[in-house]
Amino acid sequence: MSSRIKEVFKNSSKKLVTFVTGGDPDYKTSKEILDKIIEKGASIIEIGMPFSDPMADGPTIQLASKRAIDNDTNLETIFKICNHIREKNLSIPIVLMGYYNVILHYGIKNFVDKINSIGVDGLIIVDLQPEEDQELYDNLKSKKIDLIRLITPNTTSKRLSTITNQASGFLYYVTITGITGQKSADIKELKKIIPNIRKYSQLPIIAGFGIKDKKDVSEICKTADGAVVGSSIVKIIENNLNNKKQMMNEIGFFIEELKKGTKE
């Protein structure tokens, strides 16, 4: 397991995990956004690697991917952003999230070597399940980078053991059947399922999808070990494309609020 992820989960406080697309709306602003998010107390940061066909994402993150790609974001840009974060902060876990084709195209070994050298701690690939991820898994394992597995409300118990079998870092529980930024998290279902997942794995469980504000975070954190907020942050970027100062202020305030949610 990545030592930084392990370290973060050493204490039992609930974690705030944030998602923004790397390079959205552009390289420079994206770095500032991540600086702000870290400054305001995110426990783990997820950085999206934009893809032309983000099939698991709703309109908000689709648009973020498009903005990033239109402004020439590619994997090299994402690596530079990670470098920028690591230069200032040696402890916060960085998790890259995206779709398989971009990595496959870069070359699995090249990719893993690269993210290892810049201090990335985990990887979430939305369209790659344990049945297909052996090569990537082996490469990541040799570098102690976590391949974070996703579990959904309809994951069967047979699949649950397949998924948890080689899982490391933490487990990502998707609170809804659906895409990002649409339906609200199904808390009732989450309360039922998380205890069941714990029977299969000792790993921390972070919940994501449909978690929109402080209240949601606080509710989720009663059961899960932390919450991921993505589309709501990305929406602030989208709404303030012409006013960067306002964008930073709103993001800062929002992250502070979310952080409070983890403590309630």
Next chain:
Amino acid sequence: MVQNKNSYSQWPNEKGYFGDFGGRYVSETLMPLIEEVEQVYNSVRNDSKFQKEFDYYLRNYVGRPSPLFFAERITEDLGGAKIYFKRDELNHTGAHKINNCMGQILLAKRMGKKRIIAETGAGQHGVATATVCALFGLPCIIYMGEKDIERQSPNVFRMKLLGAEIKSVSNGSKSLKDAMNEALRDWVTNVQDTFYIIGTAAGPHPYPSMVRDFQSVIGKEVRSQIMVQENKLPDLLIACIGGGSNALGLFYDFLDDKEIKMLAVEAAGLGLSSGKHAASLSGGKPGVLHGNKTYLLQNQDGQIEEAHSISAGLDYPGIGPEHSFLFEQKRVKYVSATDYEALEAFKYCCKTEGIIPALEPAHALAALIKIAPTMSKDEIIVMNMCGRGDKDIFTVADALKIKI
């Protein structure tokens, strides 16, 4: 077909791979669902009751077998091989697409699904899906790119008449690729009650082989029809290829007949060197999109590129995984035809045989026109006339700068 080590029928393997291609690359939410589709499909493959029901509807509703027509005037004009058209354009709804839709809706019924979704490019698959949904009384939602809605208005109206709800997709390239993204997003959101009828031999396993199997009726019919008419098997099979379901439908039954050559024709759009084309094999490389590993048009960063073709049905940056395999095995030869060549073939077919072909098989015909004269008179070509061109008359008029 007899299973043996060298048979093409051994593919896909249990993980859904044809050689290096295929597999199942979807979000976790879809995995349980797709595993169920696979399970139920495996159970009906050898279930005589299911096959009987499928055959019944193909015969009495779709109008199968479709004729195998000797295109005498084109044969004479080109002065080479004897040319036959497998006339799948005469099927109910005007293309081969309904063979697959019929199979999948029977499967959806068996699984107790209450809602059907599909993507469509040219609208032929959308019309076929809307048709079988009307036939079995299931609600139908069709995802279609904004650009395709514009260029295929007759099919849009047809789908509406059949009771389908059309959802316009305005992101990305506004065509088939993005319609498929939206359909997948719908499916992931409505996993409990929805069945996704994928229109081509692509997508997560078992779709590529399932669609191929439902379409393979085309080649099976050709085998018996050509024996009756010529008392020998064809020398060359030709089909156009977008995702590749009509080509596989024609080829599959003959893959183990080593002496039979096969030619698949991709859409070269404005030309392969123009960058505006849809030829995934000639101009792409292996990658992962829409649930499978296959050849894809992509840029230097692994972003999927927009395809271009005058034919909405071929306007897709990928290809079914079995074709990627047959390409690398060199079992099928893959060539391409440009928009211009397809249009010329379209006009030629109308005037010479009295058949208005869809722009998709017009690409196949364009390749046929080049190769037939180089073959001898005792050789036989069978080309899949996989769709009729009524839907394309506005596009063609536009391309020929004619006002109607």
